[in-house]
Amino acid sequence: MTALWQGVGMGEMMELGSGSAAVHSYVSRPEGTVRGGVLIIHEAWGLVGHIGSVADRFAEQGYLAVAPDLLGEDGITDDVATELGEQLFSPDPEKRHTAQPKLRELMSPFRSPDFAAKASARISSCFEYLESSAGVNGRVAAVGFCMGGTLALSLAVREPQLRACVSFYGRADFSAADLTAISAPVLAFYGDQDTDLIGALPQLEAAMATAGVDFMARTYPGTGHAFFNDTNRLAYNKEAADDAWQRTLDFLANTLS
Template sequence: MMTIGNAETTVPAYVSEPAGQPKGALIVIHEVWGLVDHTRDVADRFAAEGYLVVAPNLLADTAMTPELAQELQATLIDPQQRSKVQPKLREVMAPLHAPGFAERTNAAVQACFEHLNGIPAVAGRVAVIGFCFGGSYSFSLATQVPRLRAAIPFYGHADFSDEQLRNISCPVLAFYGEKDKALTDKLPELEARMAAAGVDFNDVVYPGAGHAFFNDTNSWTYNADAAADAWNRTLAFLDANVAA
């Protein structure tokens, strides 16, 4: 772990380094559960593939700890217990909707980008990948940082204006589960708006999969076939747009 940032913004982050010369650098943004072991494991997987990885804890200032995240997820999986945990879940998630949270979070992600881009071995070869909450902030970083080499949002929201979309200069590869209707129902419109904005946008929708299909620690949502295919596509995308 290390602290990344500047005089205005700091964020604790997990850093995972490759064994040899890095192919490039990657910001890995966690789900809404915070920087849990699963996110660290994903960071380590990318490091094993040759990338220098920073995974910020964007919920460090909230009550969401790895222990609480595990407890909440376990309870949500049980239909008989789900209603009992909803008040606690709303309480813990409330700061994410508070005024200023999105601005502070975007600033923290940008600080991670500047940190990586300032390392000579990977300067100019920084990408972002995120899941759920992190997928949304991956989209957001792409609208704000033209030097970003690639963005890979997994089941993230992209509620941006046409002007913001026109700011995206990197290729975007987005993944969705077919059952995640809150996102897939809006996908045709997003595809059209991305095309109109001139964005190199590609998406993959996995039949039979739902939200959070990549998280192999969540037996309720994990889809092994979709996760394996998305992993292979992600590595190929990074090789073509970051490592090349």
């Protein structure tokens, strides 16, 4: 499968970093004063149009936004992502069953031993680009969705200069000792129907508290995984998504000011 969305919004596609840490990224620039930088980390679907539109929304709010393509040629097109997403979230069990082999094929790159290392290096390239960009002045936040939410939390663990972290339905498989490395405040969003993550949330909250992390979790009733993705008509919940977006903007205004 070939990637991807090629950047048809406000911004442009650029290659950031060098060597094995080089990564094609969508960069969306604000008009006027830069309020900070936002590193947007995509879901398992790759750098699709939905993520580009999120980058543009941040740029419209005054943030320099960068969304790396962590899957490259292993990504999928918008059409395939939409079709597979609707099958996975379908109320029809047969459609969900049919989608599982396709999902396993899509997830295969993530099982590569070097995927995490490459993704981390490429995310760091984007972080360094943002941190050194004019007007950002070191004010960089990470915002991730699903797989990207997990990677945003990972960045918070290993990058002491990160100023804020927002994780939409991401996992945090870290010990309390690992979490002590986090210096940024963390805002996390969940749907209460996302049973695996909700089941693990009390333990995560306790670990974050033990580690002394400024951690805030918001759970939306009647919503499941991917509730923010407005291209997935079965998962998207407008009320929850709008509330989470406003809370994210408020959070960034407070942490990046």
